[in-house]
Amino acid sequence: MASVSNEEINEIRASADIVSIIGSYIPLTQKGKNYVGVCPFHDDHSPSMSVSPDKQIYKCFACGASGNVFTFVSEYENVSFIEAVRIVASKCGKELSVSTYNNNISPILKEEYEIMDLTQKFFLNNLRTKFGIEALDYLKNRGLNEDIIKEFGIGLSLDSNEALYQLLTKKNYDTKLLLDMGLINSNNGKIYDMFSRRITFPLWDKNGNIVGFSARVYRNEKNISKYMNSKESRLFKKGETLYNYHKAKDVAKREKKIIVVEGFMDAIRISSIGIKNVIALQGTAMTMDQIQLLKKLRVKVILCLDNDNAGLIATVNNGDELVKNEVETEVIRLSGAKDPDEYILANGGESFKENVEHPLTYFEFKMNYLKQNKDLNKVEDLSDYVNDVLKSLTEIEDPILRELTLNKLSKEYNLSLSVLKTKLEQFAPIKIKKEKIENKKEKEHKDAFMIGSEKILYFMMNGEEYIREYQKKLGLFNDSLYREIANEIVYFYETNKKITVADFITYVNDKDHIKEKVREIVSDSANDEVTIAAMDEYIDALSRMLIKNEIKRLKSLMKSELDEAKKLEIALQIKELKKEDV
Ligand SMILES: [Zn+2]
Structure with a gap:
């Protein structure tokens, strides 16, 4: 990038x-x-x-x-x-001087990115030499045109077992590092290229940096696996990447939806018919990190996994997780082909687009799924089915969808609405209500802390004097997120010798875990008057809250303490704290 x-x-x-x-x-x-x-x-x-x-x-x-x-x-x-x-x-009439990588990354990572880029250039070039003619023919026969080959950086690893290794050692890169990165391998002391005689597909991280490769055979070769993937490394963390995410995310935001498929060939094929908001899992199960990446887009997720049993189960498991994480989810189940790649090759792009226009809501899909292998004419099966649907309904946040589903069940199977409602309550044993109350309590309790802490952080973004005031009077936040933001503010100031809110926003832009919070803090406080006196009020209030909490903690500790001497010690601590709290 x-x-x-x-x-x-x-x-x-x-x-x-x-x-x-x-x-x-x-x-x-x-x-x-x-x-x-x-x-x-x-x-x-x-x-x-x-x-x-x-x-x-x-x-x-x-x-x-x-x-x-x-x-x-x-x-x-x-x-x-x-x-x-x-x-x-x-x-502003200026031009950017583009250097390759962000200056904030460590030298070793920077070197690894350089090596990946160099490797990619090598693979790209190979495909355009006389050694690439056969592979290029293969790609074109598979219906991948020049534009798509370029768009997805498709390349070729040569027949030689050490072409890449030789190239990289000529550039003085360390063999151990190349082994760690999974670009080469060693067998009985002999070093050889990880990828040879294969068509290569670069894998990117969420920011568009190349972090590994997937490679497939293109000749009729027996006894070797069709696909080969980079191993996990410092750069390549499979569970944290989604194939094509960096390119798909902006289109997804515009179109307000993203299509999720299993294999990268599916994503490339779908992209070739003009649908660019598509990503591939490179497997079936979604990790929490991947769900968070999707959730961040705030768009509808359309699951379009393989047309086999594994794909079906994965649709249910991933769909349940997405819904739990409040991601609007829809489902496409293709028929008559193994996966989207084959489907499009057999039926054409328009037919696939038709499917994309008419997905099932996740709940519709789930209801159909729950019917599988059940004979709803049998009382036992019907009862199981209705119970399963009700259980799934407890995960649904939308009260309208819940109401509509209950009505539908009631009409379809001639069940009394009130019985269904009572049963639903039993499955969600006031759980829903109780959770909400507890969350609210938690929030109210946290609010004073949050407001105080966030105001102080905002002041700190406004200049050295506020950072000094924090260091002098508070020094540390209890909450790890706030502590991290405070550390980043101090670090930013120390490196740049000045700080403004606007520049700090730029600085945190690639720090995903704190970026949203920083912008929320700025949004909440942007119109506050920034003075030391105002900051001190928040620091005082926060300190008092911290003391009160500590007193509370000590008091309950004292209650459970049996040793009289220790009890006295705690009592004295409390007394000291009370002196501070004036
Ligand atoms: Zn607005």
């Missing part, structure tokens, strides 16, 4: 005025020291978006959208962050 240094990005940001850039997309009018406009990120009817020329950030009071000039352009134009930097730079 092409990237530029944070220093350069910050320079571009400093020279771009957020009011004129956002103003070039939506009309803004001045109101006090800020500007307001109709928010483009939700269905806004009154101007809810406020743009601050002082802080060079924006926020929407209605939907909570917030960020700096780059995040606005990135989200408005549906382009990657770095693309947004490029757009903003060109609007």
